[in-house]
Amino acid sequence: MLEAALTGGFWISVLQIIAIDILLGGDNAIVIALACRRLPEKQRRQGILWGVAGAIVLRVILIFFALQLLAIPFLKIVGGLLLLWIGVKLLQPEGEHENENVAGSAHLLGAIRTIIIADAVMSLDNVIAVAAAAKGDLTLVIFGILVSIPIVVWGSKFVLKLMDRLPIVITFGGGLLGWIAGDMLLGDAIVTPYVEGLPGWIKHAASLAGALSVVAIGIWLARRTAQPMAVVEVVSSGRHVGSEDGK
Amino acid sequence: MLKLLVPVDGSANSDRVIDHLIHDRAAGEATELHLLNVQIPVDSGHARMFFSSSDVEAYHREEGQQALKTAREKLDAAGMTYTWHVAVGPVAGTIVGFAHEHACDRIVMGEHGSSALTHLLLGSVASEVSRSASVPVMLVK
Numbered sequence A: 001m002l003e004a005a006l007t008g009g010f011w012i013s014v015l016q017i018i019a020i021d022i023l024l025g026g027d028n029a030i031v032i033a034l035a036c037r038r039l040p041e042k043q044r045r046q047g048i049l050w051g052v053a054g055a056i057v058l059r060v061i062l063i064f065f066a067l068q069l070l071a072i073p074f075l076k077i078v079g080g081l082l083l084l085w086i087g088v089k090l091l092q093p094e095g096e097h098e099n100e101n102v103a104g105s106a107h108l109l110g111a112i113r114t115i116i117i118a119d120a121v122m123s124l125d126n127v128i129a130v131a132a133a134a135k136g137d138l139t140l141v142i143f144g145i146l147v148s149i150p151i152v153v154w155g156s157k158f159v160l161k162l163m164d165r166l167p168i169v170i171t172f173g174g175g176l177l178g179w180i181a182g183d184m185l186l187g188d189a190i191v192t193p194y195v196e197g198l199p200g201w202i203k204h205a206a207s208l209a210g211a212l213s214v215v216a217i218g219i220w221l222a223r224r225t226a227q228p229m230a231v232v233e234v235v236s237s238g239r240h241v242g243s244e245d246g247k
Numbered sequence B: 001m002l003k004l005l006v007p008v009d010g011s012a013n014s015d016r017v018i019d020h021l022i023h024d025r026a027a028g029e030a031t032e033l034h035l036l037n038v039q040i041p042v043d044s045g046h047a048r049m050f051f052s053s054s055d056v057e058a059y060h061r062e063e064g065q066q067a068l069k070t071a072r073e074k075l076d077a078a079g080m081t082y083t084w085h086v087a088v089g090p091v092a093g094t095i096v097g098f099a100h101e102h103a104c105d106r107i108v109m110g111e112h113g114s115s116a117l118t119h120l121l122l123g124s125v126a127s128e129v130s131r132s133a134s135v136p137v138m139l140v141k
Helices: A002-006 A008-035 A041-070 A075-090 A108-134 A138-154 A156-165 A168-186 A201-225 B012-025 B045-050 B053-077 B091-101 B116-122 B125-132
Strands: A233-240 B002-007 B031-039 B082-088 B106-110 B137-140
Touching (some): A008 A041, A008 A075, A008 A108, A008 A138, A008 A156, A008 A168, A008 B045, A008 B053, A041 A075, A041 A108, A041 A138, A075 A108, A075 A168, A075 A201, A108 A138, A108 B045, A138 A156, A168 A201, A233 B053, B002 B012, B002 B091, B012 B031, B012 B106, B012 B137, B031 B091, B053 B082, B091 B106, B091 B125, B106 B125, B125 B137
Parallel strands (some): B002 B106, B031 B082
């Protein structure tokens, strides 16, 4: 652990994990807010609290399983492919899949159920990516979970603003996920015997191929589904006539 | 009548813009006020997976109303006439697009929004607006 901390690889993984947490964790809080929207004021805070707690607990459980599973041959290939998909998905402007609509509950239990299901889906993305970037280093895994907590709790508005101001961040994030995926694919127990004798740059080449393919496919898909250049979308407006006008 | 577009994000800074407008109205020419709050779209596939688009839209509407609240209260108290709008989209682009579509003569906004940290890290919406707008942009310090 200490030796690892002294090498550059460790710090690169740390940066990768922070970036992943920001990119994949930002919408978690928004989903929780959406799920609790119709609750009465008092229950809303309860719902948000339970939702956040659920997100964190689910992450810990999922990452525990992910680490066990990724040791099994072939599953790193599955994980790597999933990660490529998550990267491509990140680059899509809007979810083209219309909702299954678990939502809209006016009851605390219903809202919590929605949050837990959504948490599970969202945490899965995050957990696979963090597990891949950590490469089995438990310190990094724990670090990854700890960093994601404040982002889920407070970071959503900032992440939204970040993506609004610097859209390139999303492209970068997709590329990063592809990079990690390429590395993970080569790390699978089935693949390692074949790459063992090969020079070290093979790993970087696989990562680069992963990054480039995610960005290329992601942008291509995004172009295809893009709507014609948007007119300003006004969702609400009104007029107030004042009493002291024209004075 | 001079048509003013006033982007409002609910921060103390955008409220100061409103104060300035109220203070200024006695001196200046007659103006038509348009308050605009822009909500950043919840683009994530996750939110769209679990919530209907009408749910997401209602969320944006509520957040927008919330952001407009103090500005509207100030204008109401001053007895001024105004129109308010909540739009969804990339913030700077939507402000500029709105000004264009509604043929506004001028954009009046705060130098930066709610958080000094965000401003430091990401730069301000105001500078992006003043760079890309086709009408004069007035920044209130």
